[in-house]
Amino acid sequence: MTALSLENITKSFGPVRVLKDINLDVTEGEFIVFVGPSGCGKSTLLRVIAGLEDATTGTIRIGGRDVTTTPPAKRGIAMVFQSYALYPHLDVQGNMALGLRQAGEAKPVIAERIEMAAKMLSLEDYLKRRPAELSGGQRQRVAIGRAIVRKPELFLFDEPLSNLDAALRMATRVEIARLHRELGASMVYVTHDQTEAMTLADRIVVLRDGRIEQVGTPMELYNDPDNQFVAGFLGAPS
Numbered sequence: 001m002t003a004l005s006l007e008n009i010t011k012s013f014g015p016v017r018v019l020k021d022i023n024l025d026v027t028e029g030e031f032i033v034f035v036g037p038s039g040c041g042k043s044t045l046l047r048v049i050a051g052l053e054d055a056t057t058g059t060i061r062i063g064g065r066d067v068t069t070t071p072p073a074k075r076g077i078a079m080v081f082q083s084y085a086l087y088p089h090l091d092v093q094g095n096m097a098l099g100l101r102q103a104g105e106a107k108p109v110i111a112e113r114i115e116m117a118a119k120m121l122s123l124e125d126y127l128k129r130r131p132a133e134l135s136g137g138q139r140q141r142v143a144i145g146r147a148i149v150r151k152p153e154l155f156l157f158d159e160p161l162s163n164l165d166a167a168l169r170m171a172t173r174v175e176i177a178r179l180h181r182e183l184g185a186s187m188v189y190v191t192h193d194q195t196e197a198m199t200l201a202d203r204i205v206v207l208r209d210g211r212i213e214q215v216g217t218p219m220e221l222y223n224d225p226d227n228q229f230v231a232g233f234l235g236a237p238s
């Protein structure tokens with residue numbers, strides 16, 4: 001089954017076209033990484049998939065449903081941001097519960113999902129703390145937990161590790177890979193970091209100036225880049 005299908009997606013801000021004819025099918029359970037230099041349109045593409053921005057043209061399908069005009073909360077996605085985007089006045093439990101409450105989930109279901117996510121992310125001892133009382137790594141785990149509890153069809157990550165120091169970045173990367181295995185969920189992950197792309201991806205999508213430059217497994221792109229840009233970006237010899 002196709003988890004996500006993008007057909008002829010373009011996005012313009014005023015006269016400036018930042019996404020140009022994006023076509024991509026993501027298979028269920030696949031870990032897809034979008035890489036490309038700053039400003040190439042990675043965040044915009046993720047926001048278009050999430051429904052936080054409307055596509056200017058094109059069709060978006062999630063799990064076979066046309067969601068092109070569906071509001072974000074009904075797309076079956078959960079997004080994790082670089083900046084965590086936690087509510088400062090709510091504790092960890094409250095942050096994880098909020099989306100579920102808004103979706104009208106019953107209290108016991110909410111409690112059970114939070115327990116599961118807290119266990120997966122080793123946050124059991126932090127449920128009553130507010131974001132200000134947590135380290136950067138813990139905050140990002142809460143943001144990931146908030147996505148997990150919603151049981152989305154599709155996870156979207158926008159550079160989730162870039163505010164963490166090197167050691168924590170590696171630990172959290174390993175944790176995201178483990179979550180992908182355990183949940184078997186489809187994930188679309190944006191980064192400008194080659195190591196993250198090479199180690200996490202089933203397939204890498206290289207973006208350049210709003211277009212897809214090449215799609216392939218890490219080894220395909222490394223061993224057989226279509227051009228100098230892809231080779232340079234993935235650190236392959238050319």
Ligand code: ADP
Pocket residue numbers: 013018036037038039040041042043044045
């Ligand atoms: P990336 O995430 O790859 O760094 P972005 O998707 O954030 O790139 O941005 C792609 C381009 O779109 C940039 O030139 C940026 O300035 C422009 N852009 C992004 N969001 C907006 C917006 N809301 N209004 C106008 N231009 C935007």
Ligand code: MG
Pocket residue numbers: 042043044
């Ligand atoms: Mg970005």
